[in-house]
Amino acid sequence: MSCPRPDRMDLYLEGELDGRERAEFESHLRTCPGCRLELDDRRLLDLAVSTLPPVEVPDGFAAAVMARLPGARRSGVGRLLASLAGAGAVLGALLGYYLATGRGLAGFLGASWRAGAYLFGLVVRLAATGFEALRVLVALVGDLGPALVHGFGILPPLLKAEIAGAGLVFGLTAVGLAVFGVRKIGALGGRI
Amino acid sequence: MTDDSALVRRALEGDRKAFEMIVRKYQQPLVNYLGRMTGERESALDFAQDVFVKAYASLGTYRPSFKFSTWLFKIASNHLIDHWRKKKLPEVSLDRPFPDDEDREGLQVEDRGPSVARRYELAELRARVEEALGRLPRAFRELFVLRHVGEFSYEEIAEIKRLPVGTVKNRVFQAKEMLRRELEAPR
Numbered sequence: 001m002s003c004p005r006p007d008r009m010d011l012y013l014e015g016e017l018d019g020r021e022r023a024e025f026e027s028h029l030r031t032c033p034g035c036r037l038e039l040d041d042r043r044l045l046d047l048a049v050s051t052l053p054p055v056e057v058p059d060g061f062a063a064a065v066m067a068r069l070p071g072a073r074r075s076g077v078g079r080l081l082a083s084l085a086g087a088g089a090v091l092g093a094l095l096g097y098y099l100a101t102g103r104g105l106a107g108f109l110g111a112s113w114r115a116g117a118y119l120f121g122l123v124v125r126l127a128a129t130g131f132e133a134l135r136v137l138v139a140l141v142g143d144l145g146p147a148l149v150h151g152f153g154i155l156p157p158l159l160k161a162e163i164a165g166a167g168l169v170f171g172l173t174a175v176g177l178a179v180f181g182v183r184k185i186g187a188l189g190g191r192i
Numbered sequence: 193m194t195d196d197s198a199l200v201r202r203a204l205e206g207d208r209k210a211f212e213m214i215v216r217k218y219q220q221p222l223v224n225y226l227g228r229m230t231g232e233r234e235s236a237l238d239f240a241q242d243v244f245v246k247a248y249a250s251l252g253t254y255r256p257s258f259k260f261s262t263w264l265f266k267i268a269s270n271h272l273i274d275h276w277r278k279k280k281l282p283e284v285s286l287d288r289p290f291p292d293d294e295d296r297e298g299l300q301v302e303d304r305g306p307s308v309a310r311r312y313e314l315a316e317l318r319a320r321v322e323e324a325l326g327r328l329p330r331a332f333r334e335l336f337v338l339r340h341v342g343e344f345s346y347e348e349i350a351e352i353k354r355l356p357v358g359t360v361k362n363r364v365f366q367a368k369e370m371l372r373r374e375l376e377a378p379r
Contacts, residue, residue, distance in 0.1 A: 046340070061215075
């Protein structure tokens, strides 16, 4: 066997040669002082590289990493409960709309779309309705029983589709967050 | 020691302690790798934190059929590439074919005469190696560091860098020859 190529010497030192090639190489080494010298040289360099001092990691490193992590991940049960709550809100809104108006899914979706498109107006109107209800409650505080019944009685006709639409938006948002997670949605497009 | 896949599963279920165990297990090899790649301890520590935070955010994409260390170092390698791209530092692309990648005869090296390594005591040799590593082209340095400092197998490095195993072997060897030339060069 002629002198092996240097890359084979490195692979020999790394234990990467197969049995036959290794045996041939070792047989050659016994008769070739030049290759023995070269191999020792390479072994020394490998030793220097493999014993380089570690880059010091400070004691608080792991704690610093943990402090940078976003809040605790929700457990599987937590996700399930949140999903059920979200789905419940959607179904509740659908049922409420049906009971209040007697109209079906198409009407419900139309109302939801309108409610979503005019979200800002909805918030203002809801606030105004709330204040109105509060005013009624305060005005009728002297006659608590009948007044309370009257006060709550005026709310459903005023809200109807808006409540149903808000329920749908809230429910879908809750389901999305529960299923995909805030972090995963935030990390979309991020390279790993 | 607890299996990495089990730790990942627990971390995904909200057990932060499990992720902390992963951090403690891999912080030293990761910082060693990043330190040898950047040449700066502080940068290496900052990058290592970034890598762990990215890993945590992507934990759901980890597949237990792969080694966790390979997955983690792939994130680290991509993080470094992103950093260098943002800083617009030139780099030798590992995707570019090198003329002697498949030409095994091209791996012959010239006779250098007296031994380089035996000219120095081990401690001095280490110091010179450390210094010379910083002068290697990054793409070669990375493969060399993964192999000889990170002690990954050639197959694992091929997985991390998405390169054929033969190409990785060849370039690790080339990197070592470059290192030897750097050590021979007068200071």
